[in-house]
Amino acid sequence: MPPYTDRLLSLPEYPLSGIPEKKRDLIARGVDVIDLGAGDADLSPPPAVIERLAAAARIPTMSRYGFALGLVEYREAVARFMKRRFNQEFHPLKEIIPLIGSKEGISHLAFAYTTKGDYTIVPEPGYNSYVGGTLLAEATPYKYPLRPENGFLIDLDKIPADVLNKTKILYLNYPNNPTSAIAPKEYLEDMVRRCKELDILLVYDNAYSELAYDGYIPPSIFEIEGARDVAIEFHSMSKTYNMTGWRCGWACGKQEFIAGLAKVKSFIDTGTFMGIQAAAATALDECVDWIPTNVAEFKRRRDAAADAFTEAGFPVARPKATMYIWCPLPKNIPSAVFGERLLQDEGVIVLPGSAFGPGGEGFFRVSFITSPERLREAATRAGRVLKKLVAQAAGDDARAGRRPEPIAGMARA
Numbered sequence: 001m002p003p004y005t006d007r008l009l010s011l012p013e014y015p016l017s018g019i020p021e022k023k024r025d026l027i028a029r030g031v032d033v034i035d036l037g038a039g040d041a042d043l044s045p046p047p048a049v050i051e052r053l054a055a056a057a058r059i060p061t062m063s064r065y066g067f068a069l070g071l072v073e074y075r076e077a078v079a080r081f082m083k084r085r086f087n088q089e090f091h092p093l094k095e096i097i098p099l100i101g102s103k104e105g106i107s108h109l110a111f112a113y114t115t116k117g118d119y120t121i122v123p124e125p126g127y128n129s130y131v132g133g134t135l136l137a138e139a140t141p142y143k144y145p146l147r148p149e150n151g152f153l154i155d156l157d158k159i160p161a162d163v164l165n166k167t168k169i170l171y172l173n174y175p176n177n178p179t180s181a182i183a184p185k186e187y188l189e190d191m192v193r194r195c196k197e198l199d200i201l202l203v204y205d206n207a208y209s210e211l212a213y214d215g216y217i218p219p220s221i222f223e224i225e226g227a228r229d230v231a232i233e234f235h236s237m238s239k240t241y242n243m244t245g246w247r248c249g250w251a252c253g254k255q256e257f258i259a260g261l262a263k264v265k266s267f268i269d270t271g272t273f274m275g276i277q278a279a280a281a282t283a284l285d286e287c288v289d290w291i292p293t294n295v296a297e298f299k300r301r302r303d304a305a306a307d308a309f310t311e312a313g314f315p316v317a318r319p320k321a322t323m324y325i326w327c328p329l330p331k332n333i334p335s336a337v338f339g340e341r342l343l344q345d346e347g348v349i350v351l352p353g354s355a356f357g358p359g360g361e362g363f364f365r366v367s368f369i370t371s372p373e374r375l376r377e378a379a380t381r382a383g384r385v386l387k388k389l390v391a392q393a394a395g396d397d398a399r400a401g402r403r404p405e406p407i408a409g410m411a412r413a
Contacts, residue, residue: 010135014128015355026347034370034378037349039177039323041369043242043297045283046290052282056275066271068262070098077281078235078250084288085209086220094255097262100272102207102236102249105261106171107133108268109232109251112260113168113201114139120169123154125178125356125363127205130171142167145359152181156194164198173205175218175321178356178365182216182320188224195230201257202231207249210240210291212321213299222252232257239323240291241283248272248280298323304372305379312383325366326353332393333386335364341389346381 019037026033044050056062075092082088082096090096099105110133114120120134124143134141142163146152154172156164172191174183195202204221212218221231232253238244251261271277305325306318314327327350329338335352342348351367353360368375 007136007138011132012128012357014132015351019349022343023349026343031347033347033349034374034381035349036367036369036375036378037351038244039239039367039369040244041242041298041323041367042371043294045242045246045279046287048286048290049241049243049279049283053275053279056278059275062273062275062278064274066098066274066277068097068266068271069093070271071274071277071281074098074277074281075250077284078252081284082220082222082252086223088220088222090252091255095258096250096252097258097265098272098277099234099249099251100269101238101247102205102234102251103127103129104247104269105249105251105265106130106203106205106234107136108264109203109261110134110137110139110169111264117166119163119167120171121154121156121159121163121167121200122171123173123176124358125353125360126171127173127177128356130203131357134169139168143357143359146176146179146181147359152176152179153183153187154191156191156198164200167198167200169201169203170195171203171205172221173207175208175212175319177208177322178324178351178353178360179326179363180319180322180324182218185219185224188219188221192221192224192227192230196226200230202227204231204233206233207236207239208322209235211295211298211323213295213302213318214320216320218321228254232261237280237283240294241280241287242294243280243283246276246279248276298368301368301370301372301375305366305368305375308376308379309366309382312379313386314379314382323367323369325368326363327366328363329353329386330390330393331362333389335361338385338389339364342382342385345385345388348378348381350382 023033075096078096079090079092082090107129114137116138118139119142120139122130122141122143123146131141144154209218221227221233232251234251236249306316309316309327316325316327335354339350339352351365353363
């Protein structure tokens with residue numbers, strides 16, 4: 001048999017790939033598992049969306065190929081959403097494209113714009129599809145560390161000039177996964193200006209635009225003057241409407257950017273089931289009043305998780321958006337070690353910061369995707385593991401004559 005290609009071998013291990021099997025084994029052993037790993041809440045989509053899917057599944061034409069066009073009703077609903085939510089107008093057929101979840105589109109976009117010798121600028125920690133799409137296109141990801149000291153923001157002035165000159169794509173994601181950071185408007189204005197100067201495509205991942213708290217309203221990149229010339233924005237039905245497994249999203253931007261992605265997709269897929277697109281159209285058009293109720297539940301979970309993990313020894317801030325808390329660890333406790341001990345000793349699944357790349361070291365991600373009661377129980381268990389590891393590390397430091405290390409830092413909301 002032929003060997004794997006260098007392209008495949010260049011891919012890192014996907015952070016969530018081994019978790020389902022470990023979870024199954026723990027449950028089989030009778031362990032009470034609390035899964036805070038994936039951003040996959042235990043909540044239902046809006047009832048009207050489920051009813052629309054059931055009705056659509058009974059219509060034979062919905063089961064035909066959707067191709068790149070997909071369901072025009074869905075495209076039009078997306079256009080109405082972008083106008084209502086961000087006051088931005090997009091042509092439904094020329095400036096919007098349906099996606100099999102935003103992850104798919106983000107990954108495939110790199111095939112249209114990068115090749116060997118090109119760079120993309122990737123936040124680290126960050127969504128692994130940015131790296132995956134880049135590597136599969138045989139380009140090189142330049143990984144920029146997002147740390148508390150830089151506000152979890154990318155500073156293009158700190159990237160070598162020879163990299164910037166060969167950069168084709170900059171990936172930005174605010175509200176951010178996994179750090180939950182948000183970006184000031186002035187920062188986004190500067191990124192749009194710099195991308196125009198450098199001839200870089202700004203890929204704006206806006207999957208968490210509707211999961212925001214305490215009065216914060218996440219913007220579209222297109223609310224920034226000049227963004228139409230340099231940006232493409234990705235959205236998802238997954239987080240806002242609890243439709244993670246339905247795999248439905250969209251990209252929007254000027255016709256040139258959408259056409260490039262559409263051509264790549266035409267050779268790879270034939271679109272999301274049109275019954276799901278019909279249900280998504282119902283969500284966008286008819287469930288506006290449902291969203292605040294769903295966000296209120298996430299806020300309740302956020303507050304419970306932030307309070308409980310802080311009390312357990314992890315000084316965290318309450319994020320203004322997303323479904324994640326970025327929890328700091330003492331510097332001498334590797335995040336992978338903490339995550340594995342928490343899983344094996346206490347049955348709690350979290351994602352170590354190092355799973356998102358070396359830039360994520362010193363933290364772990366908690367997804368507040370279950371009830372406040374279970375979140376508090378998970379935090380108690382995490383506190384027990386922290387105490388054990390701190391005591392072990394203190395013993396190691398004492399034997400080596402070192403001072404104990406402090407907590408790595410606190411994520412800014």
